Amino acid sequence: xxxxxxxxxxxxxxxxxxxxxxxxxxxxxxxxxxxxxxxxxxxxxxxxxxxxxxxxxxxxxxxxxxxxxxxxxxxxxxxxxxxxxxxxxxxxxxxxxxxxxxxxxxxxxxxxxxxxxxxxxxxxxxxxxxxxxxxxxxxxxxxxxxxxxxxxxxxxxxxxxxxxxxxxxxxxxxxxxxxxxxxxxxxxxxxxxxxxxxxxxxxxxxxxxxxxxxxxxxxxxxxxxxxxxxxxxxxxxxxxxxxxxxxxxxxxxxxxxxxxxxxxxxxxxxxxxxxxxxxxxxxxxxxxxxxxxxxxxxxxxxxxxxxxxxxxxxxxxxxxxxxxxxxxxxxxxxxxxxxxxxxxxxxxxxxxxxxxxxxxxxxxxxxxxxxxxxxxxxxxxxxxxxxxxxxxxxxxxxxxxxxxxxxxxxxxxxxxxxxxxxxxxxxxxxxxxxxxxxxxxxxxxxxxxxxxxxxxxxxxxxxxxxxxxxxxxxxxxxxxxxxxxxxxxxxxxxxxxxxxxxxxxxxxxxxxxxxxxxxxxxxxxxxxxxxxxxxxxxxxxxxxxxxxxxxxxxxxxxxxxxxxxxxxxxxxxxxxxxxxxxxxxxxx
Amino acid sequence: xxxxxxxxxxxxxxxxxxxxxxxxxxxxxxxxxxxxxxxxxxxxxxxxxxxxxxxxxxxxxxxxxxxxxxxxxxxxxxxxxxxxxxxxxxxxxxxxxxxxxxxxxxxxxxxxxxxxxxxxxxxxxxxxxxxxxxxxxxxxxxxxxxxxxxxxxxxxxxxxxxxxxxxxxxx
Numbered sequence: 001x002x003x004x005x006x007x008x009x010x011x012x013x014x015x016x017x018x019x020x021x022x023x024x025x026x027x028x029x030x031x032x033x034x035x036x037x038x039x040x041x042x043x044x045x046x047x048x049x050x051x052x053x054x055x056x057x058x059x060x061x062x063x064x065x066x067x068x069x070x071x072x073x074x075x076x077x078x079x080x081x082x083x084x085x086x087x088x089x090x091x092x093x094x095x096x097x098x099x100x101x102x103x104x105x106x107x108x109x110x111x112x113x114x115x116x117x118x119x120x121x122x123x124x125x126x127x128x129x130x131x132x133x134x135x136x137x138x139x140x141x142x143x144x145x146x147x148x149x150x151x152x153x154x155x156x157x158x159x160x161x162x163x164x165x166x167x168x169x170x171x172x173x174x175x176x177x178x179x180x181x182x183x184x185x186x187x188x189x190x191x192x193x194x195x196x197x198x199x200x201x202x203x204x205x206x207x208x209x210x211x212x213x214x215x216x217x218x219x220x221x222x223x224x225x226x227x228x229x230x231x232x233x234x235x236x237x238x239x240x241x242x243x244x245x246x247x248x249x250x251x252x253x254x255x256x257x258x259x260x261x262x263x264x265x266x267x268x269x270x271x272x273x274x275x276x277x278x279x280x281x282x283x284x285x286x287x288x289x290x291x292x293x294x295x296x297x298x299x300x301x302x303x304x305x306x307x308x309x310x311x312x313x314x315x316x317x318x319x320x321x322x323x324x325x326x327x328x329x330x331x332x333x334x335x336x337x338x339x340x341x342x343x344x345x346x347x348x349x350x351x352x353x354x355x356x357x358x359x360x361x362x363x364x365x366x367x368x369x370x371x372x373x374x375x376x377x378x379x380x381x382x383x384x385x386x387x388x389x390x391x392x393x394x395x396x397x398x399x400x401x402x403x404x405x406x407x408x409x410x411x412x413x414x415x416x417x418x419x420x421x422x423x424x425x426x427x428x429x430x431x432x433x434x435x436x437x438x439x440x441x442x443x444x445x446x447x448x449x450x451x452x453x454x455x456x457x458x459x460x461x462x463x464x465x466x467x468x469x470x471x472x473x474x475x476x477x478x479x480x481x482x483x484x485x486x487x488x489x490x491x492x493x494x495x496x497x498x499x500x501x502x503x504x505x506x507x508x509x510x511x512x513x514x515x516x517x518x519x520x521x522x523x524x525x526x527x528x529x530x531x532x533x534x535x536x537x538x539x540x541x542x543x544x545x546x547x548x549x550x551x552x553x554x555x556x557x558x559x560x561x562x563x564x565x566x567x568x569x570x571x572x573x574x575x576x577x578x579x580x581x582x583x584x585x586x587x588x
Numbered sequence: 589x590x591x592x593x594x595x596x597x598x599x600x601x602x603x604x605x606x607x608x609x610x611x612x613x614x615x616x617x618x619x620x621x622x623x624x625x626x627x628x629x630x631x632x633x634x635x636x637x638x639x640x641x642x643x644x645x646x647x648x649x650x651x652x653x654x655x656x657x658x659x660x661x662x663x664x665x666x667x668x669x670x671x672x673x674x675x676x677x678x679x680x681x682x683x684x685x686x687x688x689x690x691x692x693x694x695x696x697x698x699x700x701x702x703x704x705x706x707x708x709x710x711x712x713x714x715x716x717x718x719x720x721x722x723x724x725x726x727x728x729x730x731x732x733x734x735x736x737x738x739x740x741x742x743x744x745x746x747x748x749x750x751x752x753x754x755x756x757x758x759x
Contacts, residue, residue, distance in 0.1 A: 082721035
């Protein structure tokens, strides 16, 4: 992308400039410091002090020579002379002396002083100092030296002023350069900032565009799914009605196939709709108080029959701390667990499926870990990474053999993530899989008002279940037996009529759609004869609860109806209407 | 005259009144020309309230030295002489500060800690050569400028008195 390359070039150039400027700034600051130190540490003040000291010691030597008792103080004259010579040497050899020597006039003055000092040095001999003429001559020379020192002092003032001004100008130039460099540094930093800001804004805009496009796609999917579902519901409803009609066995089988296909299509559309909603972020997670055990139990009940038919064990391990009330979304949890169990059963041909629910602390919240382990075909290691993405199954042959869109796990993952958790898959090919889902819940107190208890079902009643569908037979039998009743099963209407003739049942549950003899006809037959169960209450099991169907049931002699799938509470309410078993019923 | 005599009596009384001062007042008399006089708060003396040293007496004290550059030398040189600590030990000097005076009457005040805590050197030789008056001798207070950066400052340059003649401890 040209703009990206331009950005890189520009930011690289700006960074390089900044680096260069920073290095220049360091160099400039060091130069400035050096000049600053030079300006304040040059020995200009010392120059005048040294010149003064020279003049002063010349005076003192002059005084000593001039004294009346000069003869007596020869030692003093020698000492003063040595000090005088040391001052002349110090002035010449010092940094100050070298500085002064750089000025032609001062240099001439200094060499004049040095020449006279050398002359005096040659003539000061301890033995000769008593000679007044020598002392006179030396004093005259010293007077000349004093005059030279005086002129040197004046020249030193001039030189110091000149040097100081030169240093000051250099210092100011250096300072200006430092501030200029800092200005350039600030400007390039600002430039770099501007470039980065512009580029970050562009990245934000691109991200927003991409998100908007993704949302549009998801919204389209959601709409399409909804539009597909409406006519499909029409198809399913019509097939249900068609199944109630009398028709040849072959046609009934075809209707059943059509119905199963429609159910599958409906499930797929549901998955697509769910996924679209999840991607759009339209799924909201409920926060209601619920018992976790009920969710797990409901899923187990739903799949118990299928597992039994397939000969696969389905067991649930609910850890003690998980058997409590939580605040969360039980509907979504049920969806997750159903998906996982359904998947596990689909891919397991023998062995077992085990559901485990555990709860651990996660700060203020509780972390729920749901795992579903199976002994199924497993997943090849290479395919593990792709799983849980949309439309991905382990491999294409699996899709052909087992069906499915691969949306299931993606939905589970998205739901778990929406609930603050995630999904993990562990699998060994050929040995089985374990899928673990975590999510965050909040611990809750069991609500004060519980659901009203289920109505009491009289103990030991005998029920006839007329049902042709094997799954429904097992589900319903299990539910009825849980209430302490015994169950006989008739696989079609004709068998129901036969059994009712010899056995007096406390209740007959009659499926409406059965081959050979449907529920209505079977009921009529039982009521018409003098069979043992001619007066037993007969309750219809029906998928549809349209008024006309209910009327047909009553007309045929039924006492009530239950809609499928069977609900525990509704079943209990119906069974509770049965009078306690009469003694000696079997003899009647 | 009166004043001088009274001062002498006071000094004598002070020496008698201070037992440990008299016990330490065992400095020998200088035999050669006096090059350094220590006065003020000194316990060992060989004159009225003062300790006077000739060159031989100074050379008899513990010697030390270091190599350093300085503002007054073109290149690093070796300074040898008596450390400030050895000097104050030799005479039992004490106080808070010392006033050093040069042959030309230049005076500078040096904190006593400069002597006691190290660094300060009363140099009598450069590169092994005795210092004449013309070469800033006979004694020159210097610091190890190159060894410790804190000495490379105007304050210590000003304390580096040359042609040192006397030190008076006070405070």
